[in-house]
Amino acid sequence: MKHNHFRTFVQFIFTLIFNSYFYFVNTFMLYSGSLKKVCCPGLNCYSCPLAVTSCPIGAIQAVAGGMPHKFSLYMFSFLGVIGMSTGRAVCGWLCPFGLFQDLIHKIPFWKYDIKYKFRIMKYTKYMVLIIFVFLMPAFLVDDGGYSKGPSFCKYICPAGTVEAGLPLLAIEKSLPEIGMLFYFKLSILILIIIMTLMMKRPFCRYLCPLGAIYSLFNRFSIYNIKRDTDKCINCLKCEKVCPMDVKLVNIGKDTECIRCSDCVKACPVSALRNGIL
Amino acid sequence: MKYKIFFLILFIIGLILSVIYSGEVDVIYNKAVMICYECIGLG
Numbered sequence A: 001m002k003h004n005h006f007r008t009f010v011q012f013i014f015t016l017i018f019n020s021y022f023y024f025v026n027t028f029m030l031y032s033g034s035l036k037k038v039c040c041p042g043l044n045c046y047s048c049p050l051a052v053t054s055c056p057i058g059a060i061q062a063v064a065g066g067m068p069h070k071f072s073l074y075m076f077s078f079l080g081v082i083g084m085s086t087g088r089a090v091c092g093w094l095c096p097f098g099l100f101q102d103l104i105h106k107i108p109f110w111k112y113d114i115k116y117k118f119r120i121m122k123y124t125k126y127m128v129l130i131i132f133v134f135l136m137p138a139f140l141v142d143d144g145g146y147s148k149g150p151s152f153c154k155y156i157c158p159a160g161t162v163e164a165g166l167p168l169l170a171i172e173k174s175l176p177e178i179g180m181l182f183y184f185k186l187s188i189l190i191l192i193i194i195m196t197l198m199m200k201r202p203f204c205r206y207l208c209p210l211g212a213i214y215s216l217f218n219r220f221s222i223y224n225i226k227r228d229t230d231k232c233i234n235c236l237k238c239e240k241v242c243p244m245d246v247k248l249v250n251i252g253k254d255t256e257c258i259r260c261s262d263c264v265k266a267c268p269v270s271a272l273r274n275g276i277l
Numbered sequence B: 001m002k003y004k005i006f007f008l009i010l011f012i013i014g015l016i017l018s019v020i021y022s023g024e025v026d027v028i029y030n031k032a033v034m035i036c037y038e039c040i041g042l043g
Helices: A005-018 A056-066 A073-086 A089-093 A096-105 A119-139 A151-155 A158-171 A180-198 A202-206 A209-215 A237-241 A262-266 B002-021 B024-032
Strands: A223-227 A272-276
Touching: A005 A089, A005 A096, A056 A073, A056 A119, A056 A151, A056 A209, A056 B024, A073 A089, A073 A209, A073 B002, A073 B024, A089 A209, A096 A158, A096 A180, A096 A202, A119 A151, A119 A202, A119 A209, A151 A180, A158 A180, A180 A202, A237 A262, A262 A272
Parallel strands: none
Antiparallel strands: A223 A272
């Protein structure tokens, strides 16, 4: 399959834009300008030394644990605007952790043909979203009545480990002692890296709460992949190249489609196109 | 197809109103400008 270099280029550019605070090497302080009031549309840890924006999942948890109304209207609207506009295109084109997985998958390793297996596991990410992002930060409190913190970031997020935990360990001298929690999170990261070596985008398929939110908009988004059924010859080349195992009949409405456009490129009769409305 | 535009406009209005009135932006900002050690498993 011919690789979509343009998409990789766009992913690199956006990763660089969201992580462009190189002044950190002089100050060893996180960026604290106004851009931190805005969220990156993809999964990008705000404790990353280079981050110039906030993480949407971290932001939802911060509001759940820090405000009386628990449910973030700001993030609901922000993700709603992006979801209604592009669906999961953010996962395919903008997310720094998506790029990380795409690059890891290029490493030569035994590839497991997961095509259409374990589809039921895709619902795990909705469980992660409800339990770790909404419920635990909102209702798990200490003796003083304060939230016990962002549970997804604390117990699961591999993006936080790779973008913030490991770099800070490497450069910061005054860190708290590494405990079991860090080794637990490191194990999750290693497990996801091993899975990513074998299959495409396992974190996006099974665990990402941000992907779970965007997937709810996939069927209704303004930007979508369109299929011309008159032109389509049912060769199924689109199914073969799809990183998320979307079936031909579901193109344009599947919750897993990340709008990477690999199917559009692979179609020999131009029956698929990127469409608006 | 008009409903897509309608919902997009609703979300945009919601975004503007929530930025102005909800007070969430400051909570998120205050969290995002400090290294969250517990977030990255070091706390």
